[in-house]
Amino acid sequence: MNYAIKNGKIYTVNKNETVIDKGTILIKDGKIENINEGDSTIPEGYEVIEAEGKYVFPGFIDTHTHQGLFDGSIGWAGFDGNEMTDPTTAYVRALDAINPEDPGLEEARMGGVTTIQTGPGSGNVIGGTDTIIKTFSKSKILDEMIVKTPSSMKAALGENPKRVYGTDKKQPSTRMGTAAIFRKAFVDAQNYEKKWKDYENKKKYAEEKNELDKIPSEPERDIGKEVLVKVLNKEIPLNFHCHQANDIQTAIRLSEEFDIDLMLVHATEGHKIADYIAKKGVPVSVGPSLVGFEKVELRNISFETPAILWKAGVKISIQSDSFTRLKHFQVLPCMAIKYGLPVNEALKAITINAAEMIGVGDRLGSIEVGKDADIVIWSKHPLEDFYAENQITLINGEIAHKKEE
Numbered sequence: 001m002n003y004a005i006k007n008g009k010i011y012t013v014n015k016n017e018t019v020i021d022k023g024t025i026l027i028k029d030g031k032i033e034n035i036n037e038g039d040s041t042i043p044e045g046y047e048v049i050e051a052e053g054k055y056v057f058p059g060f061i062d063t064h065t066h067q068g069l070f071d072g073s074i075g076w077a078g079f080d081g082n083e084m085t086d087p088t089t090a091y092v093r094a095l096d097a098i099n100p101e102d103p104g105l106e107e108a109r110m111g112g113v114t115t116i117q118t119g120p121g122s123g124n125v126i127g128g129t130d131t132i133i134k135t136f137s138k139s140k141i142l143d144e145m146i147v148k149t150p151s152s153m154k155a156a157l158g159e160n161p162k163r164v165y166g167t168d169k170k171q172p173s174t175r176m177g178t179a180a181i182f183r184k185a186f187v188d189a190q191n192y193e194k195k196w197k198d199y200e201n202k203k204k205y206a207e208e209k210n211e212l213d214k215i216p217s218e219p220e221r222d223i224g225k226e227v228l229v230k231v232l233n234k235e236i237p238l239n240f241h242c243h244q245a246n247d248i249q250t251a252i253r254l255s256e257e258f259d260i261d262l263m264l265v266h267a268t269e270g271h272k273i274a275d276y277i278a279k280k281g282v283p284v285s286v287g288p289s290l291v292g293f294e295k296v297e298l299r300n301i302s303f304e305t306p307a308i309l310w311k312a313g314v315k316i317s318i319q320s321d322s323f324t325r326l327k328h329f330q331v332l333p334c335m336a337i338k339y340g341l342p343v344n345e346a347l348k349a350i351t352i353n354a355a356e357m358i359g360v361g362d363r364l365g366s367i368e369v370g371k372d373a374d375i376v377i378w379s380k381h382p383l384e385d386f387y388a389e390n391q392i393t394l395i396n397g398e399i400a401h402k403k404e405e
Contacts, residue, residue, distance in 0.1 A: 003027040003397065004042045007157045008051030008377060010035070013058050013351045013366040013390035015342060025056065027373040030397035034369060054391060055381050057115025057347075058367050059374035061354035063285040064239065064265050064319040066328065067105055067118050068098035068133070074351075075196050082123035085166050087172060088185045091224035092128035093120040095149050100142045101116055107328035108135040109393045109401040112382065114374040115147060117358050118328075122156035122241040124171060125181045129153055130239060131228060132358060134374070135326075136393075136400035147360055152263070153231045155182060157250055179250055186258045189228035195219050205295035224259035237261040237359070243268040252280050263357060266321070268298060271305045274312035281355045283315040286349075287332060288323040297388070306349065317354035318346070331381045339384030343383055 005027070010020040011216070012035070026034040026046060040049055063187055071078025079099040081091045107117065107300035117346045119130030129150035137145045157178055166173030170241050172181055204212040230236045238260045240251035248267055270277055279286065286306045293299055309316050333346035341349070355365025363372050374395050380388035384387060393401035 001232050002029070002033075002046045003049055003373075003394070004046040004051045005056060005368045005375065006037060006042065007039065007056045007378065008056035010056045010367060011058075011347065019318070023056075025367065025373075025375065026392070027375075027397045030373055031147060031165040031371050032367060032369055032371050032375075035367065040291055049377070049392065051377050055378045055388070056113070056367070057376050057378060057382065058105060058111045058351045058365055059376055059393065059395065060319070060350045061342045061358075061365060062108070062113050062116040062263070062329065062350075063317040063327065063354045063358050065116045065118050065326070066121060066322040067108060067116055067135075068100065068102045069094060071099060071104065072324060074104055074274040082164075083128065084123040087161060087165055087178075088126045088224065089120075089122050089124050089128050090126045090185065090227050092120065092151065093138070093150065094131045095146075098131065098142055099134065100137065100140045100145060103265075104322070104326060108321070109395070110327040110390060111238060111325075111329040112376040112378070112390050112393060113326045113329050113401070114222075114376070114393065115355075115360070115364055117151055119152070119239075120154045120156075122154070122160040122180060125156060125161045125178050126185055126228075127154040127156060128303075129149075129236065132360060136395040136397050136398070138398065144244070147363070149234055150227070150230075151222045151358060152225065152237045154239050154241070156241050157247040158241070158297050160241070175247070175250070178317050179254060180269075182254055183257070185224075186228060186232065186260075189225045189232060190258075192219075192225035193232065195228045200317070202300045231260055232258060232342050234259075234261050236264060239263050239265045241265045243271045243295075245269040245334050247297070248273060248277065251264075251380075252277075252282060255281075255282075265319075267306065269300050270314070271302065273399065274308050276285050277309065278313040283317070284309055285335075285357065287304040287319040288321040289325050289332065294365065303335045303339040306336040306346070307308050310341060310345055315353060315357065317344075317357050319354075320351045329390070330386075333383050334386060337383060346383055 005025040013089040024040040069081035120127035130150040132147040133145040352365035355361040382388040
């Protein structure tokens with residue numbers, strides 16, 4: 001089905017942050033075909049969605065969540081986000097555990113969240129690879145929901161890994177141990193890559209000399225080291241779970257040691273060292289901020305953090321970590337606005353900034369010709385009026401949610 005969204009106030013969130021007071025969006029084959037100002041003539045073959053008096057936004061993007069991996073509606077049976085049997089499990093993939101029928105994905109559509117980056121939790125030092133998915137597919141086939149996989153490697157510092165393993169008198173039981181395990185894993189990956197390069201070079205030389213009897217035996221594959229090599233080669237970025245300021249510094253130190261592309265996840269105390277993070281040029285996926293003091297490292301949690309980071313020049317997104325039910329996702333940017341983040345920056349933090357930070361800005365995050373038709377029509381401005389209601393969510397040009405009349 002092709003659609004024409006007509007007469008809505010369109011927040012494009014494009015480079016110029018263009019707002020069209022009354023415009024028309026044509027959607028064809030799941031993509032944004034055209035955007036016109038004014039009351040445009042609708043071509044044949046398009047079903048009209050009347051948006052008079054409504055507000056039209058790009059779909060929201062959650063840069064860090066565990067939806068599809070932690071289905072709390074069925075308890076233990078739905079908890080598939082932490083393979084806590086070894087502190088380094090780089091070889092596990094969120095892709096193999098995401099449940100496309102997780103009720104949290106339906107709630108995401110209700111909240112205007114059309115794309116999520118979901119993946120392993122923070123129980124391990126290296127937890128495995130994340131996946132970016134749309135929150136809707138008529139077929140409910142996961143592979144048809146994928147935007148990018150693997151999208152990042154999950155790693156963690158701070159309380160979680162030391163609690164999981166230290167309570168059993170295993171490493172890591174300290175922050176020193178956590179960093180050491182991370183470092184050893186990546187040194188092992190460097191050595192693994194060198195071993196394979198040496199093999200390939202010797203094989204090539206023997207083939208060129210027609211000395212086939214001198215071709216060495218192929219090294220044994222290690223799928224954990226293989227994926228870490230991709231991180232080292234910047235094919236996959238690293239998402240580092242860290243809350244305290246000292247853990248943030250360790251994450252940056254380790255990423256620089258191995259020249260890894262880094263996104264800080266949470267950075268709860270990022271406001272303490274905002275200028276340092278900005279100087280290092282590291283983006284931050286901020287949140288969740290609607291939690292209490294369950295852990296010591298959350299004692300300085302604040303909704304002021306996004307504004308302080310932004311003012312320092314840090315590129316930010318705002319995320320739920322699955323602690324906020326995604327049908328209430330708009331609460332997170334609204335609270336950041338309340339504590340000093342400008343409305344337009346809060347909007348970018350859940351749209352174009354979020355898309356760019358997770359490597360899908362060419363397809364998502366703004367209403368522009370050629371991008372995926374992930375569009376949400378609201379009764380009011382969702383970040384300026386808490387009582388705004390989601391009228392319609394379109395994902396890939398299909399109606400994924402519609403408010404009951």
